Amino acid sequence: MANAAGVSAMTVSNVINGHPNVRQATRDKVLEAMARLDYRVNVAARNLRKGRTGTIGLALPQIDSPYYSRLASCVIAAAGRHGLRVGIEQTAATRESELDALSLSRNRLYDGLLLSAVGLGQTDAERLTVDHPVVVLGDRITGGPVDHVGMPNLEASRAAVGHLIERGCRRIVLVCGDVDEVDTSSLRHAGYRRALSDAGLPEDPRLVRRVARFGLEDGARCARELVAGGLGFDGVFCVTDTLATGVLRGLADSGVPVPGRVKVIGFDNLAESAYLVPSLSSVDPDHDAMAERAVALLLTRIEQHEPPPRYEEFVSGFTLAIRESTGGPQGAPR
Amino acid sequence: MANAAGVSAMTVSNVINGHPNVRQATRDKVLEAMARLDYRVNVAARNLRKGRTGTIGLALPQIDSPYYSRLASCVIAAAGRHGLRVGIEQTAATRESELDALSLSRNRLYDGLLLSAVGLGQTDAERLTVDHPVVVLGDRITGGPVDHVGMPNLEASRAAVGHLIERGCRRIVLVCGDVDEVDTSSLRHAGYRRALSDAGLPEDPRLVRRVARFGLEDGARCARELVAGGLGFDGVFCVTDTLATGVLRGLADSGVPVPGRVKVIGFDNLAESAYLVPSLSSVDPDHDAMAERAVALLLTRIEQHEPPPRYEEFVSGFTLAIRESTGGPQGAPR
DNA sequence: ATGAAAGCGCTAACAA
DNA sequence: TTGTTAGCGCTTTCAT
Numbered sequence: 001m002a003n004a005a006g007v008s009a010m011t012v013s014n015v016i017n018g019h020p021n022v023r024q025a026t027r028d029k030v031l032e033a034m035a036r037l038d039y040r041v042n043v044a045a046r047n048l049r050k051g052r053t054g055t056i057g058l059a060l061p062q063i064d065s066p067y068y069s070r071l072a073s074c075v076i077a078a079a080g081r082h083g084l085r086v087g088i089e090q091t092a093a094t095r096e097s098e099l100d101a102l103s104l105s106r107n108r109l110y111d112g113l114l115l116s117a118v119g120l121g122q123t124d125a126e127r128l129t130v131d132h133p134v135v136v137l138g139d140r141i142t143g144g145p146v147d148h149v150g151m152p153n154l155e156a157s158r159a160a161v162g163h164l165i166e167r168g169c170r171r172i173v174l175v176c177g178d179v180d181e182v183d184t185s186s187l188r189h190a191g192y193r194r195a196l197s198d199a200g201l202p203e204d205p206r207l208v209r210r211v212a213r214f215g216l217e218d219g220a221r222c223a224r225e226l227v228a229g230g231l232g233f234d235g236v237f238c239v240t241d242t243l244a245t246g247v248l249r250g251l252a253d254s255g256v257p258v259p260g261r262v263k264v265i266g267f268d269n270l271a272e273s274a275y276l277v278p279s280l281s282s283v284d285p286d287h288d289a290m291a292e293r294a295v296a297l298l299l300t301r302i303e304q305h306e307p308p309p310r311y312e313e314f315v316s317g318f319t320l321a322i323r324e325s326t327g328g329p330q331g332a333p334r
Numbered sequence: 335m336a337n338a339a340g341v342s343a344m345t346v347s348n349v350i351n352g353h354p355n356v357r358q359a360t361r362d363k364v365l366e367a368m369a370r371l372d373y374r375v376n377v378a379a380r381n382l383r384k385g386r387t388g389t390i391g392l393a394l395p396q397i398d399s400p401y402y403s404r405l406a407s408c409v410i411a412a413a414g415r416h417g418l419r420v421g422i423e424q425t426a427a428t429r430e431s432e433l434d435a436l437s438l439s440r441n442r443l444y445d446g447l448l449l450s451a452v453g454l455g456q457t458d459a460e461r462l463t464v465d466h467p468v469v470v471l472g473d474r475i476t477g478g479p480v481d482h483v484g485m486p487n488l489e490a491s492r493a494a495v496g497h498l499i500e501r502g503c504r505r506i507v508l509v510c511g512d513v514d515e516v517d518t519s520s521l522r523h524a525g526y527r528r529a530l531s532d533a534g535l536p537e538d539p540r541l542v543r544r545v546a547r548f549g550l551e552d553g554a555r556c557a558r559e560l561v562a563g564g565l566g567f568d569g570v571f572c573v574t575d576t577l578a579t580g581v582l583r584g585l586a587d588s589g590v591p592v593p594g595r596v597k598v599i600g601f602d603n604l605a606e607s608a609y610l611v612p613s614l615s616s617v618d619p620d621h622d623a624m625a626e627r628a629v630a631l632l633l634t635r636i637e638q639h640e641p642p643p644r645y646e647e648f649v650s651g652f653t654l655a656i657r658e659s660t661g662g663p664q665g666a667p668r
Numbered sequence: 669a670t671g672a673a674a675g676c677g678c679t680a681a682c683a684a
Numbered sequence: 685t686t687g688t689t690a691g692c693g694c695t696t697t698c699a700t
Binding site (some may be wrong): 335343344346347348351375376378379380381382383386 | 690692694695696
């Protein structure tokens with residue numbers, strides 16, 4: 001390539017990287033040769049030389065889920081704005097695969113890792129203080145010793161349940177996962193309890209329903225069991241929209257009208273939620289802000305390779321999207 | 335690293351790559367040193383030397399859609415089975431970005447590219463015969479000169495519409511995109527027409543509804559307009575489940591009972607479809623088979639770098655998932 | 669069974 | 685402004 005343009009490799013490099021000290025005539029000569037030979041830089045060689053790949057890893061349980069695919073989309077967009085590309089690693093929510101994803105960065109496949117932790121817990125946090133940048137997403141690991149970007153779990157859940165109460169619900173079910181560890185379920189459980197106590201409503205532990213996984217089928221089954229159990233309830237707060245979608249279906253299976261007899265609200269505000277019948281009310285966290293912050297933070301850590309003086313903790317804002325499932329007026333968006 | 339183990343770099347390399355000619359004692363010595371130093375291979379250096387990255391690209395319009403995230407999931411799984419990783423490129427369905435994705439492989443970031451073509455058309459097919467392997471997915475480019483993996487569009491659409499007819503529908507709407515070019519819409523349009531003619535039903539061009547995009551909102555709007563238009567129809571075949579989900583919502587907005595007055599069937603069989611109210615009947619193509627075939631084919635092309643003697647054309651099988659929206663018995667899966 | 673030499677294609681540092 | 689030198693860490697080839 002350099003020969004073809006009649007210059008040195010260095011000059012070609014300077015042209016490609018837009019360095020200033022190249023005469024226009026030389027630049028043109030190089031560009032012409034590049035076009036003529038259909039030249040492409042060899043990224044592998046550049047990576048080796050620079051010790052950077054320009055790619056960050058995003059480890060998440062499964063891309064094949066409305067929530068995570070949206071997260072991925074936001075992260076890819078944010079990374080693109082910073083000139084980075086994104087490699088996706090699916091961990092199936094297992095602790096082991098999440099640790100595997102870490103070592104991929106150590107292999108210098110990635111300059112840094114965004115880890116959506118589900119299998120790892122707070123006790124693993126120290127394993128994440130490795131020699132390359134890591135930013136943790138999700139609710140399992142917070143407060144260091146690692147940078148973290150998360151959601152306003154407690155406040156948003158409190159607002160969601162508060163909304164159900166405002167709409168007249170008095171016996172409100174919480175559909176969540178295991179609440180014994182610090183994670184999404186326990187934090188949102190805390191918000192649920194807070195909202196009840198705000199309103200002076202009693203807690204009935206039988207109304208806290210735990211599901212093993214956050215799938216559509218789990219929500220549907222849970223709702224059918226709930227109705228069959230004959231407990232009596234007039235509101236349901238689900239810790240994810242996917243669960244809530246399943247719950248709506250399970251309630252339909254059981255002949256329970258929504259929002260007539262039971263009101264339902266979810267969390268995540270998936271695109272699909274606005275188009276369900278009835279449309280699903282939901283907590284809408286600021287996904288874009290989270291992704292942007294996570295990528296920006298990771299990039300900072302990549303660029304200054306000393307260990308950070310202090311660990312960053314970012315929590316996004318949120319709004320409530322009120323729709324038919326809690327008696328809101330709206331059908332589908334027009 | 336080599337020094338630490340008291341051997342040459344070559345021996346370390348042989349151990350890492352599992353070459354046979356290493357004495358057990360030597361191997362142990364190396365493994366011990368690797369563990370002690372927490373050694374990781376430098377993938378960039380390996381890539382440079384080998385001229386391969388072990389990563390394939392997957393270019394698709396947007397990861398943030400139930401259909402494409404599922405495709406990605408299947409492809410990542412299939413690639414994993416073949417020891418490859420996957421880089422995802424979002425093209426926003428534009429022709430330009432799809433061509434960009436091509437040059438990323440030329441940069442040797444990827445060993446080959448799986449291109450889910452939406453912006454490119456048949457006339458661009460020749461631009462895809464480049465010096466690195468490409469397999470095209472989707473319905474825009476078929477029959478070479480490039481390898482292609484696709485769906486049984488005509489037969490599956492014919493079966494879907496045939497099913498509506500069996501269930502008593504006589505005036506069946508088709509919701510699709512532009513049918514003037516060869517693509518998903520035109521192929522499924524052909525299947526629709528075939529099913530009508532199979533049954534001796536007349537075609538009414540007013541029942542063919544074109545939408546600009548395949549989003550939830552497009553389906554919903556289309557359904558509302560359809561009802562408002564007062565045409566009279568008793569069945570709807572949508573070319574994607576996302577459109578169908580929107581249509582169900584639009585019909586609900588218009589007070590039209592499904593399946594009572596109108597029956598609806600979609601295409602793709604998304605996970606969500608089984609949990610809608612009513613649950614959505616759909617064509618279920620074999621996504622896993624497509625992904626597996628596409629990755630296997632790409633790998634073949636990567637390994638034998640001569641241009642292929644002939645271009646491969648793979649079409650997956652399909653089944654129909656019959657649910658409530660066409661009068662099927664099932665509610666949500668139990 | 670192990671090692672030495674060479675070089676993949678690029679760019680940082682320095683020299684001209 | 686341009687070129688020279690060197691080396692990133694690995695693996696292919698060939699020698700021992």
